[in-house]
Amino acid sequence: MSEQKLTAELRTEFGKGFARRAREAGLIPAVIYGHGAEPIHINLPGRATTLAVRVSNALLSIDVEGELHLAMVKDIQRDPIKQIIEHVDLQTVQSGEKVTVNVAVHITGEVAPGAVASQEATTVSLEAEATHLPTSVEVSIEGRKAGENIHASDLVLPQGSALLSDGDALVVRISEAAGEAAEEAATA
Numbered sequence: 001m002s003e004q005k006l007t008a009e010l011r012t013e014f015g016k017g018f019a020r021r022a023r024e025a026g027l028i029p030a031v032i033y034g035h036g037a038e039p040i041h042i043n044l045p046g047r048a049t050t051l052a053v054r055v056s057n058a059l060l061s062i063d064v065e066g067e068l069h070l071a072m073v074k075d076i077q078r079d080p081i082k083q084i085i086e087h088v089d090l091q092t093v094q095s096g097e098k099v100t101v102n103v104a105v106h107i108t109g110e111v112a113p114g115a116v117a118s119q120e121a122t123t124v125s126l127e128a129e130a131t132h133l134p135t136s137v138e139v140s141i142e143g144r145k146a147g148e149n150i151h152a153s154d155l156v157l158p159q160g161s162a163l164l165s166d167g168d169a170l171v172v173r174i175s176e177a178a179g180e181a182a183e184e185a186a187t188a
Contacts, residue, residue: 109142
């Protein structure tokens with residue numbers, strides 16, 4: 001995943017009133033923390049930030065008054081009705097540092113005729129390098145028959161990633177189609 005570059009301005013005022021005025025001006029209040037450093041309170045450009053954090057595990061390169069900070073999105077607070085971003089928590093990371101992330105599992109292919117696939121886990125927890133975070137893990141179910149289940153340990157992980165989820169956790173269950181089972185029982 002490539003890092004997104006954003007320019008931020010340092011925040012000196014705090015509280016609900018200031019945050020409301022910042023959001024009205026098209027800015028998003030945020031804080032950068034981590035590695036034992038003092039938290040840095042900033043305002044990010046609204047539209048650019050909204051586009052940058054659409055990707056899960058977004059890696060941001062933030063310019064705060066000429067000083068670059070490499071950070072990962074840890075939490076986003078949204079308005080419950082309008083779904084606009086109200087605040088972003090960012091964690092400082094360093095190149096080469098290993099971080100824990102949840103990555104989406106995407107299913108590809110079609111199961112064998114008479115079988116049905118159900119996704120039991122939509123994400124898996126991985127440890128990966130901060131500058132090479134995977135966006136998803138693909139699992140192929142092409143031609144799989146009923147009873148051939150896929151567990152977390154069966155996933156092909158991106159290079160440099162390690163599985164942190166339980167290896168026995170069920171990711172995809174392949175079972176017999178309901179109509180097929182009823183038809184076989186009636187025939188017998």
